Amino acid sequence: MKIYVDMDKCQHYGQCTFEAPTVFALNDDGKLEYTGEVDDALADQVEAAADVCPMQAIEIEA
Numbered sequence: 504m505k506i507y508v509d510m511d512k513c514q515h516y517g518q519c520t521f522e523a524p525t526v527f528a529l530n531d532d533g534k535l536e537y538t539g540e541v542d543d544a545l546a547d548q549v550e551a552a553a554d555v556c557p558m559q560a561i562e563i564e565a
């Protein structure tokens with residue numbers, strides 16, 4: 504599955520990093536970094552991350 508985060512929306516709060524820590528992380532500058540393509544086994548985590556994102560910035564493409 505593919506993941507896209509709209510960086511114009513993302514406010515780098517980091518809630519997604521708690522739901523899917525192997526996919527999303529905040530770097531040393533506090534900016535979000537993420538993996539754009541992940542195994543479908545992580546779908547539940549990624550969907551949970553998208554759900555908690557307060558900016559609805561995470562888009563998922565199956």
Ligand code: SF4
Pocket residue numbers: 508512513514515516517518519520527535555556557558559560561
């Ligand atoms: S939860 Fe949403 S706004 Fe926060 S860092 Fe993740 S993508 Fe960005």
